[in-house]
Amino acid sequence: MKELLEKLDYKNVLYYFTQISNVPRGSGYNDKISDFLVEFAREQNLSFVQDAAKNIVIYKPATPGYEQHTPVIIQGHMDMVCVADEGVQHNFENEGLELFFDGDWIGARGTTLGGDDGIAVAYGMALLADHTLSHPALEVVITTDEETGMYGAKALDASLLHGRYLINVDSEDEGIVLAGCAGGVKVTGTLPIRMTENSGTLILLELGGLLGGHSGAEIDKYRVNAVYEMARILFELRKQEKYLLADISGGKKDNAIPNTASAEILVSDQNAEKIKETILEIFQIHKKELSGREPGIKLEVCEKRAESVPAADDFWTERLLFVLLQAPDGVQKMSSDIDGLVESSLNLGILKIKKDPDRNADLLFCSKEEAFDLKKESYCAEFHFSVRSSSRSYKHFLCDKLRFLFQFFCGECVEDGEYPAWEYRKDSPLRKIFVQVFEKFYGKKPEIQAIHAGLECGLICEKIPEMDIVSIGPDMKNIHTAKERLCISSSIRVYKFLEELLQAMKCDL
16 A cells, blocks of 8 residues: 555555544544644744644745735645445544555545545645645645534634635535535524333344435535435334334434444334234335435344333324424525525434423423322433524524424424525636646636535635635545545645646735
8 A cells, every 4th residue: 555655646645535534533533633834844843833722724935936925825724524334333433444455545444544635635735734835825724623613713813813814624525616605504403302211022123324424515416314214114014003212312423324223113013024014015115215325224123022111102203203304404495596506405314302390291291190199200302403504594594493392392492503694796716727737737728616515615714705716626526424535636636737827816805
């Protein structure tokens, strides 16, 4: 692998990517990768700032002849979405990734690769370490926790940035320059549930094999949300058989479309085999219906004897399934300004049932005397949604819609991690020179687009309204899944283009 790496590499771009892949850098665990970048800056004798949020800003002076140009910011994020393939155990907090080359692609065995946004970190390191390149003063800004709410960008002190031209490297399509993105917010909904101890046969359902993907970049592909598919199976089963719901869960990240889900139902011993057959019959109908979109979908069903299991009766199961099936999912509205662009969407990324000692579900639907006699533990279903929209008002409408649904059943919704949209700027000097250099380098015009996924550009523009931004990146596929791949040749070409762009920025635009 080392020999192949040296053969394919350019200016140590791939080398730095493999280096950071050895450092755990999942969202929420930024210390190790942030400190790694601090040590890199010290080794290069470059000034830097590491703030309280573990964001890193590294400064490199202009080369001769470029001193008069406004500094240029190269920006990305250090954290990655940590997802392991089915059956793969990986400690993302303490273990690095096992990379492999597959032709022109890099992947990680059994896990996400973190090309989103490790390639930005690798580009930044390569630029900072290169003493042969001519360029304006550089400010390489690497933020934390972008994937879980852009918390690093929110905490970033704008006074640290002197540049007013920013190249964000957090896109996944070579040849496309992004000039706008959606805003978003995380919504956590909780629904109270009463569960009582029961005995019988416990049937376990494991749904898998779905494609999943990024809830912004892949939402327009209408991939099936595993949690909703599981809810649909249970809903249709209720019409034919009686059961008590013991558990339902799915998803790992609110900004990833769940590709697995599980459920447990409690049934009478004498009806267990018949109910298992009914479940598989329902699934076969769904599998045929979804074969074009989800060719790998699969369902495993097994059973075990249960002497005492907490389970919800029909009354509480009905409310949970109602909220699940009525909560909006997927694309909600297409843009009226840009053909093919999703304006607004909503993704249920995580569902789980847990004990809720602070809430007595019984008190919501019965008298005080009845509640006193019940003396049962309270539970709640916890829903984690990612809401995205390039329309601020419609984004808030979707949040209100969720809150209305949950409050109707005595639940609640909490919003967190809101970030603004990055609005398209008609007059962009940076985009103008970008297009000129692109046409010379590639021999064709770039595609200028806005995307539905969220980028930190909106937060940075909110802090510094005059900031002129473009967003680029090499070809990647299946980000936020264990099938994530980064194109090697594209990564090298985009870096070479970035060199040409910086060298063309000799005077103020």
